[in-house]
Structures are given as structure tokens and as C-alpha cells.
Amino acid sequence: xxxxxxxxxxxxxxxxxxxxxxxxxxxxxxxxxxxxxxxxxxxxxxxxxxxxxxxxxxxxxxxxxxxxxxxxxxxxxxxxxxxxxxxxxxxxxxxxxxxxxxxxxxxxxxxxxxxxxxxxxxxxxxxxxxxxxxxxxxxxxxxxxxxxxxxxxxxxxxxxxxxxxxxxxxxxxxxxxxxxxxxxxxxxxxxxxxxxxxxxxxxxxxxxxxxxxxxxxxxxxxxxxxxxxxxxxxxxxxxxxxxxxxxxxxxxxxxxxxxxxxxxxxxxxxxxxxxxxxxxxxxxxxxxxxxxxxxxxxxxxxxxxxxxxxxxxxxxxxxxxxxxxxxxxxxxxxxxxxxxxxxxxxxxxxxxxxxxxxxxxxxxxxxxxxxxxxxxxxxxxxxxxxxxxxxxxxxxxxxxxxxxxxxxxxxxxxxxxxxxxxxxxxxxxxxxxxxxxxxxxxxxxxxxxxxxxxxxxxxxxxxxxxxxxxxxxxxxxxxxxxxxxxxxxxxxxxxxxxxxxxxxxxxxxxxxxxxxxxxxxxxxxxxxxxxxxxxxxxxxxxxxxxxxxxxxxxxxxxxxxxxxxxxxxxxxxxxxxxxxxxxxxxxxxxxxxxxxxxxxxxxxxxx
Numbered sequence: 001x002x003x004x005x006x007x008x009x010x011x012x013x014x015x016x017x018x019x020x021x022x023x024x025x026x027x028x029x030x031x032x033x034x035x036x037x038x039x040x041x042x043x044x045x046x047x048x049x050x051x052x053x054x055x056x057x058x059x060x061x062x063x064x065x066x067x068x069x070x071x072x073x074x075x076x077x078x079x080x081x082x083x084x085x086x087x088x089x090x091x092x093x094x095x096x097x098x099x100x101x102x103x104x105x106x107x108x109x110x111x112x113x114x115x116x117x118x119x120x121x122x123x124x125x126x127x128x129x130x131x132x133x134x135x136x137x138x139x140x141x142x143x144x145x146x147x148x149x150x151x152x153x154x155x156x157x158x159x160x161x162x163x164x165x166x167x168x169x170x171x172x173x174x175x176x177x178x179x180x181x182x183x184x185x186x187x188x189x190x191x192x193x194x195x196x197x198x199x200x201x202x203x204x205x206x207x208x209x210x211x212x213x214x215x216x217x218x219x220x221x222x223x224x225x226x227x228x229x230x231x232x233x234x235x236x237x238x239x240x241x242x243x244x245x246x247x248x249x250x251x252x253x254x255x256x257x258x259x260x261x262x263x264x265x266x267x268x269x270x271x272x273x274x275x276x277x278x279x280x281x282x283x284x285x286x287x288x289x290x291x292x293x294x295x296x297x298x299x300x301x302x303x304x305x306x307x308x309x310x311x312x313x314x315x316x317x318x319x320x321x322x323x324x325x326x327x328x329x330x331x332x333x334x335x336x337x338x339x340x341x342x343x344x345x346x347x348x349x350x351x352x353x354x355x356x357x358x359x360x361x362x363x364x365x366x367x368x369x370x371x372x373x374x375x376x377x378x379x380x381x382x383x384x385x386x387x388x389x390x391x392x393x394x395x396x397x398x399x400x401x402x403x404x405x406x407x408x409x410x411x412x413x414x415x416x417x418x419x420x421x422x423x424x425x426x427x428x429x430x431x432x433x434x435x436x437x438x439x440x441x442x443x444x445x446x447x448x449x450x451x452x453x454x455x456x457x458x459x460x461x462x463x464x465x466x467x468x469x470x471x472x473x474x475x476x477x478x479x480x481x482x483x484x485x486x487x488x489x490x491x492x493x494x495x496x497x498x499x500x501x502x503x504x505x506x507x508x509x510x511x512x513x514x515x516x517x518x519x520x521x522x523x524x525x526x527x528x529x530x531x532x533x534x535x536x537x538x539x540x541x542x543x544x545x546x547x548x549x550x551x552x553x554x555x556x557x558x559x560x561x562x563x564x565x566x567x568x569x570x571x572x573x574x575x576x577x578x579x580x581x582x583x584x585x586x587x588x589x590x591x592x593x594x595x596x597x598x599x600x601x602x603x604x605x606x607x
Contacts, residue, residue, distance in 0.1 A: 002072055002079060002094040006032055007101070007151065008125025010132060012071055015560055016532035016548070017567065018539055023067040025132055026050060029140060030064050031072070032129045034080075034089035036098055036147060042086050049139050061087075097123040098151070105154045109161045117162050121176060124155050152183055159183075175273050178302070182269065213277040215252040216240045218261045220284040222293075232285040233258070234361030235294065238323050239281070244469055252277055253471040253501035260503075272301030274502060279307075281326075290316050296326055316354060356389035363398050372411045378402040393433035400425035400442040407449065408583055415582065422446050437467035441476060448480055453587045456480045471501035475510045482517025484587040490517045508534045512543030515551070516584070519598065520591040524551040542571040546580065550598030561602040576607020 005011040010028050012019040022028055030050055034041065047057035050064075065082055072079045072094075081088045091099065104112050104120055112120070128148045134140050159180040166173035216239050221232040236258075243251045252275045260266050268280050283296035297309035312322045363381035366374040379402045385395035403422035407415045423446045429439035444459030460477035467473060475497035482490030494510050501507070511534035518527035528551050534544030548564035568575055577596055586592040600606075 002074075002077070002092075004031075004035060004072075004094060004096045004098075005123075005125070006035065006096065006098045006129050007123050008127070009130045013536075014072070014074060015563065016528070017535060019071050020539065023064070023071055026134060026137075027064040027067045029129065029132050029134055029137075029144075031068055031089070032132065033140065033143070034087065035091070035096060038089070038091070040086045040088040043084075046087060049143075050134070050137055098128075101151065101154050101158070105157060109157060112161075114162070114165050117158055117165075121155070121158050121162060121179070124151075127152075156180060156183060175276075178269060178273055212279065213250040213252070214243065214279040214281060215257040215271055215275050215277045216243070216254075217266060217271070217280060217282045218258045219282070219294075222284045222286040223288065228285075228287055230362045230365035231287055231358070233365060234357070235285050235319070235323065236283070237361070237364070238320075239326055242323060244467060250277070251469055253469065253504060255471065255504040255506060256501040259505060268299055268301045268304065276499075276502075278302055287316075292316055292319055294319075294322060294326075319354070320357075353389040353392070356385045356392055356395070359385035359388060360392070360395050360398065363395070367398065367401065372409075375402050375405050375411055391432060393429045393436050393439050396425045396429035396432065397436070397438040397442045400429065400446065404445055404449065419446065419449060423450075435466060437463040437470050437473055440466060441470075441473055444476060444480075448476070448483075448585050451585055451587065453480055453484050453585075457484070469500060471497040471504055472506065473497075474500065475504075475506070478510070479513040482513055483585055485520065485591060487517045487521045487523065490514060505538075508538035508541040509543065511537060512541065512547065515544065515547035516586070516595065519547055519551050519554075520586060520595050522554075524554050527551040528555075540571060542568055542575070545571065546575075546599070549602040549604070550595055553598045553601035558602075565599075565602045565604060575604065577604055578607040580604070 001015060003013040005013075010022065010032065012022065023031075030046070033046075033049070043058060043061060047061055051057040051060050065080055065087065069078075069080050077092050077094075079090055079092060079094060081090050101120055101123060104116070109117065128144065128151050133144065159176045162176045163173045163180065166176070216236050219232040219236045221229050223231075237254055240251055240254050240257070243249055256275055257271075260271060266282070268282075271280055272278065278301060280299045280301045281296060282299070283294060286293040292312075292314055294312040294314075295309070296312075298307040299305070300307055310326075312325075314322055359381045363378045363385065366377040366381065379399060382395045382399040382402065385392065386399070389395075400422045403413075403418045403425065406412050407418035407422065412418070413421070422442075426439070426442040426446050429436065430443055433439055440459050440463035444456045444463065447453075447456035447459060457477060457480045460473060460480060463470070463473040464477060474493050478490045478492075478494035478497065481493060491514065494514055497504075497510060498507065504510075511530045515527045515530035515534060518524070518530060527547050531544040531547040531551065534541060535548075545564050545568035549561050549568060552558075552561035552564060572579075577599060580599060581592065581596060584592060584595065586595060
């Protein structure tokens with residue numbers, strides 16, 4: 001099945017798999033034009049719209065149509081229909097977000113159920129075919145501008161209808177009202193509506209009920225040296241950790257707030273809507289020799305108002321005192337009544353070895369890059385941090401994670417050796433700091449891959465009790481529940497993780513384990529849905545393709561099972577039934593063999 005997403009940066013999906021890379025920009029613009037207009041166009045007309053008198057416009061058009069056929073057609077359904085005279089895009093069974101919106105507006109929004117309206121509102125990811133402008137094609141640009149205005153009006157109608165229906169549930173209405181304010185022609189009127197809703201709700205929407213909520217964005221590295229990126233990340237990460245100690249605050253998970261790193265400039269109100277927070281902290285770091293300059297500002301994202309801003313010029317040895325001061329200023333601004341002895345108890349009680357911290361943060365930065373070479377560097381730097389400060393628990397936790405990755409991907413050692421080293425690191429982390437959720441989580445991870453499922457669940461529950469706002473704790477508990485046969489429990493807990501960290505870069509693994517959990521309970525269609533979500537979140541993660549192959553095979557959709565298996569082999573060339581059996585920590589043998597039977601049906605060899 002073909003799916004086209006045109007309400008934002010264009011995306012093409014075929015059978016749930018995202019087409020990457022997309023065809024060239026002009027070819028994508030041609031696809032959007034054919035799809036949106038929905039009619040046959042003469043070749044000469046298309047040439048005049050899209051080509052500024054090239055040597056051979058008809059040849060250029062033929063080349064673009066060939067690229068489009070590769071992207072959108074399959075043997076069962078052709079969408080690009082062309083002859084010598086004209087070209088048409090035939091929608092057929094394809095799903096197009098633009099068409100869904102137009103159909104709903106045409107039939108009248110009053111008859112559309114509220115849940116469907118919310119789904120329609122969610123289709124708007126940006127402006128129509130964002131980033132696909134053709135400045136030299138004036139006629140196309142004029143058409144595109146008109147389309148964008150029409151769709152902006154449709155978006156406004158949908159949001160207005162939603163806000164009106166949800167006015168008695170202000171917390172649900174507020175996100176739609178804020179989006180409406182961003183696109184409405186009469187912004188002042190909508191802003192007044194927002195204030196009314198906020199008053200009715202007694203505050204902004206928050207994932208944590210009445211708790212003040214905050215996201216700490218990645219700090220900008222102003223040093224001019226890309227190698228200092230880890231240092232800027234480390235400053236922000238430590239502030240997140242310190243803020244998480246306060247039970248009266250809801251702090252968005254690091255992985256979700258750091259997902260905005262590549263956006264420039266960052267839209268603070270968008271962050272507020274997407275993460276469900278009121279306050280946003282942003283800042284920059286400049287490190288030069290033994291001096292560091294930090295600039296920070298706390299923003300009420302619902303209004304855009306700056307609550308406070310500060311610049312710190314300090315010696316490196318004072319950086320942790322600065323972090324504590326920033327934390328205290330944040331808490332004092334958000335919850336002044338919380339400035340008590342409890343705040344003082346939360347402050348760090350011992351001197352921190354700056355060199356050890358530096359090595360740990362470098363290691364953490366390499367971990368996120370997920371390659372064999374970076375993983376080896378994680379191990380080296382973690383051991384270096386341990387040598388510099390043997391009393392620190394976090395480097396042992398990082399060392400544990402690196403060796404678990406070794407065990408799964410066979411990068412350096414045998415599986416047994418890697419798990420043995422990982423277990424030793426996890427146990428040492430717990431011994432050094434039994435109040436660290438990272439230590440408890442690492443021990444649970446080891447128990448999971450050693451198929452000690454009950455012990456793993458206990459460890460993950462303990463990690464949650466130590467840090468309820470850490471999404472990964474909930475996701476891993478959901479994973480062990482699903483692999484143990486409790487699919488409903490897995491859904492409940494992993495959905496909590498998604499609420500805590502909606503943009504988490506590791507969510508592909510969460511969706512993948514839900515796909516496995518559904519498959520071993522014979523819920524193959526649901527497994528396919530979660531597998532597609534996993535692939536969309538990270539096309540390089542193998543778990544989604546594996547569950548697609550299994551579930552499609554059981555559904556009798558052999559061609560799709562075969563295609564998913566081909567994709568799986570591209571990501572993991574050495575994949576066999578034996579390797580899958582070794583790496584899948586499914587608790588019950590019958591469930592494991594059932595899942596593997598699907599892979600056999602799809603054509604995977606035993607190995």
C-alpha cells in the first residue's frame with residue numbers, strides 16, 4: 001500500500017516502509033502537483049510548469065516519471081499512468097493526507113467524530129510540501145502558495161472545531177488552541193481564547209498533572225570546536241539529572257528534549273506542545289582552556305516570556321557549583337515554596353572529579369552514535385573514568401551497556417564473555433550507588449538477556465521507584481512484561497514511557513518489542529502496526545523488519561514477508577534462526593519457537 005505525506009516535508013511509504021532517499025526535489029514537486037490536482041495533464045503543460053526551457057524538457061519529464069514509478073508503483077498497483085500525450089496520478093488504494101483533509105472539510109466537519117478530527121489535525125506536520133519550493137518555476141510557486149493558503153484555512157477550521165468541542169475539557173483543548181494561534185489570521189482573538197482555557201484549567205497542560213513541568217534543551221556548543229559537543233551535552237544532562245531529584249517537578253526525559261538538537265532555530269512553543277511542558281531551559285557553553293562561560297535562560301513556553309537569564313564566567317573546577325546554582329534558580333522560579341531543607345539535601349554531597357566527569361561524558365556521547373568503533377571508545381573512556389574516580393557508579397553503568405551491545409551484535413567478544421563483563425559492571429554500579437536508577441536498570445538489562453525475567457522485572461520496577469520520570473525504566477519494564485507473555489501489561493507501561501519521552505530516539509526498540517509481544521500472542525495485524533512504527537522511527541533498527549517477516553508469514557502475505565526478510569538481511573546480513581533464537585529473550589520456549597516459526601515460513605535459514 002502506498003502512503004503519501006504532503007502536509008509537511010514530503011514522505012513516501014510503500015508497504016509501511018519509508019522510501020529513502022526521496023527522488024530529487026523537482027520530481028517530488030511534480031508528484032505533489034499531480035496528486036493534489038487529481039487530473040490528467042498534457043506533457044507539454046507539465047514541461048512548461050517545471051522546466052525553465054532546458055535542452056530537452058520532454059526528456060527531463062520522462063526521467064522524472066521514471067524516478068516516480070520506482071518510488072510509488074509496485075507490481076499490484078500502478079499510480080503513474082502516462083501515454084504519449086498526458087500524465088495522471090491515479091490514487092487507487094493509496095493513502096494521501098491531503099486527500100483525507102479535503103474530504104473531511106468537503107463533507108462538513110460537524111459530522112466528523114472528535115477522534116477523527118484529532119487524527120486530521122495530527123496530519124499537519126508543517127506547510128504543504130515544506131522544503132520543496134522551486135523559486136525559478138514561477139507558475140508552480142504561485143500554485144503552491146495558493147495550495148498552502150487553502151490548506152492553512154482547512155487546518156484552522158479543523159482546529160477551531162476541535163477547540164469548540166473540547167472547551168469543557170480545557171487541558172485537551174489547549175494544545176489545539178496554541179497551534180491555531182500559530183496559524184490563525186486573527187492571532188489576538190485566539191490568544192484570548194487560550195487565556196480563557198488556561199484559567200479554566202488552572203494552569204498549562206502537563207504530563208504530570210498539576211506538577212510544574214520543564215524541558216531542558218541541548219546547550220549550544222559555542223567553543224568553535226566540534227569535539228566540545230559532548231561537554232555542552234554534559235552540562236545540560238547534569239542539570240536534567242539534578243532537576244529530576246525534586247518530586248514536585250516533572251522533567252522531560254533527556255532523549256526527547258535532545259531530539260530538538262538539529263532544529264535551528266528551535267520553536268519553543270512547538271517544544272511546549274509536543275512535550276507537554278510549560279517551562280523550557282535553553283543555554284550555551286563556551287569552553288576555553290580552564291575557563292567556561294555558560295549562558296542560560298528560563299522561558300515560560302506558553303507565553304514566550306523570559307522568566308530569568310544569567311551568564312556565568314567561571315573556572316572549570318566550579319562548573320558543578322554553577323549547575324547547582326542554575327538548578328536552584330529554576331526551582332525557585334517555578335516552585336518558590338519548595339526552597340526548603342529538602343532542596344539543600346538534594347545538592348551533591350561530595351567533590352566531583354572533573355576529569356572523571358569529562359571522560360564519562362565523552363563516553364556517553366560516543367554511546368549514542370551506535371557503531372562498533374564508538375562502542376569500543378565507550379568502553380575505553382568508561383574505564384578511564386573509573387580509574388580517575390573508582391567511587392563513581394555511572395561509568396560502570398555505561399560500561400555495562402557497552403558490553404550488552406557487544407553481546408547482541410558480536411562486535412568484540414563472545415556473547416557469554418560480554419554478558420559476564422556487563423554483569424560485573426552492573427553489580428559494581430549497584431554496590432557503589434544503590435539509589436541510582438541507572439544502576440538498577442543496568443542490572444535488569446543483564447537479567448533480561450540472561451533470561452532471568454522475574455529478576456529483570458523486579459530490577460526495572462526498582463529503577464522506576466528511584467526515578468519515575470525516566471522513560472527508559474518504564475520501557476524496559478514493558479519489554480520484559482511483553483516478552484513474558486503479558487501483552488496488555490506491556491502496552492500499558494510502554495505507553496507511559498512514550499508519554500514521558502514522546503520523541504525518544506530509542507522508541508524504535510520500544511515499538512519493536514511491542515511487535516514481538518503482539519506476535520507471540522497471535523495478534524499479527526497489531527504486530528505489523530507496531531513493526532511499521534519501529535521502522536518509521538529508525539529504518540536501520542532490525543527488530544521491525546524481523547517482526548514484519550514473522551507476522552506477514554503467519555497472515556499468509558508471503559510476498560510482504562519475503563520483502564521484509566530481504567530488508568532484515570540488508571541490516572543484519574548474518575541473520576539466521578540460530579542467531580535470532582540466541583538474541584531474543586522471549587521467556588517461554590513455546591512462544592520463542594512460535595515466533596521463530598514465522599521467520600522460517602518467511603524463508604529464514606536455520607544457520
